[in-house]
Structures are given as C-alpha cells and as structure tokens.
Amino acid sequence: MLVLITYDVNTESSAGRTRLRKVAKQCENYGRRVQNSVFECILDQAQCVMLKSLLSDIIDEDVDSLRLYYLGNKYQTKVEHIGVDRGIAADQTLIL
Amino acid sequence: MLVLITYDVNTESSAGRTRLRKVAKQCENYGRRVQNSVFECILDQAQCVMLKSLLSDIIDEDVDSLRLYYLGNKYQTKVEHIGVDRGIAADQTLIL
Numbered sequence: 001m002l003v004l005i006t007y008d009v010n011t012e013s014s015a016g017r018t019r020l021r022k023v024a025k026q027c028e029n030y031g032r033r034v035q036n037s038v039f040e041c042i043l044d045q046a047q048c049v050m051l052k053s054l055l056s057d058i059i060d061e062d063v064d065s066l067r068l069y070y071l072g073n074k075y076q077t078k079v080e081h082i083g084v085d086r087g088i089a090a091d092q093t094l095i096l
Numbered sequence: 097m098l099v100l101i102t103y104d105v106n107t108e109s110s111a112g113r114t115r116l117r118k119v120a121k122q123c124e125n126y127g128r129r130v131q132n133s134v135f136e137c138i139l140d141q142a143q144c145v146m147l148k149s150l151l152s153d154i155i156d157e158d159v160d161s162l163r164l165y166y167l168g169n170k171y172q173t174k175v176e177h178i179g180v181d182r183g184i185a186a187d188q189t190l191i192l
Binding site (some may be wrong): 004006007008034035036037038052055056059060061062063064065066067068069070071077078079080081082083084085 | 132
C-alpha cells in the first residue's frame with residue numbers, strides 16, 4: 001500500500017536538526033522523497049509498523065509533528081502532481 | 097472528500113516568497129493547515145477544480161511542486177497523527 005508520510009520537525013535547536021536528518025534518513029530507506037518533508041512509501045503492514053515505530057522514537061512529540069496517510073493499493077488515481085518533479089515513482093524500478 | 101495538498105515553493109527569490117504566501121493563503125481559504133506546507137481540505141468536485149486552478153496559476157511550474165492526494169469521503173481511518181497538533185479537524189466546526 002502507499003503510505004504518505006509528512007513531517008514538521010522543530011529545527012530551532014541542534015537536537016532538532018539532528019532529529020530532522022534522522023527522520024529523513026529513515027524515510028529514504030523506505031520510500032522516495034517527493035517534496036522537502038513529504039515521502040511516498042510502498043509498504044506492507046509489517047514495514048509500516050516498523051517505520052512508524054522508528055519515526056516515533058526519533059521525533060520529540062512535544063514539538064514535532066508526523067502524519068501518515070494511508071492511500072491503499074489503488075493509489076495511482078489518487079495522486080496528482082503539478083510543477084517540478086523531484087523523483088521517480090515509489091514503485092518504479094530504477095535501472096542504472 | 098478529503099484532499100491533501102502539499103507544496104514545495106522555491107523561496108530563493110522574493111517572487112518565490114510571494115508565491116509561497118499566496119499558495120498558503122488560498123489553501124487557508126479551503127482547509128486547515130496541519131503542517132507547514134501541508135493542508136487538509138474538505139472539498140466537493142467543483143471546489144477542488146477551483147482550488148487546483150487557483151494554485152496552478154500561482155506556482156511557477158519550473159521550480160515549484162504541488163501535490164494533491166485524494167482521500168475520498170471515508171478518510172477518518174486513513175489519517176494518523178503523531179506528535180504536536182497544529183489545528184482542528186478539517187470538518188470540525190469551530191464555535192467561538
């Protein structure tokens with residue numbers, strides 16, 4: 001299923017900036033960055049539980065915000081993009 | 097239906113910062129800000145077409161990115177939040 005992950009991490013402190021880097025790094029392991037703080041991840045149930053747990057452990061719930069949107073398996077018609085595109089589709093194989 | 101709008105506007109120029117403010121202002125007219133560049137809007141088809149048209153006219157498609165995610169009418173179970181919350185639910189009436 002497609003899971004959209006969006007986050008706002010408070011970067012006023014150096015600890016915050018470290019959290020931001022860690023959140024991005026974890027999301028990069030599971031999906032593709034489509035905008036600065038927006039990742040699209042194709043996950044099964046177990047991967048989703050794992051990623052959510054990892055991200056919850058990183059963020060400071062008093063100042064950071066993390067949102068997950070579950071778009072299911074038939075997500076192709078549920079996403080629309082306008083403007084510059086940053087990457088490849090989350091389920092598209094990249095052949096180098 | 098719930099339409100999630102996420103955007104990255106290139107703010108390297110003052111024109112970019114103006115675009116960013118305009119995009120946010122239009123989104124505020126139609127929904128609630130849940131994160132810095134993420135809005136949740138409850139829209140019917142006509143409103144959605146209108147908002148998309150307004151935003152498309154504002155952004156610079158060569159450098160800005162706008163994404164829309166259509167979460168349908170049964171969206172309550174498709175959204176999960178962790179951490180600090182910025183606002184009220186998009187379909188919740190605010191009594192002052």
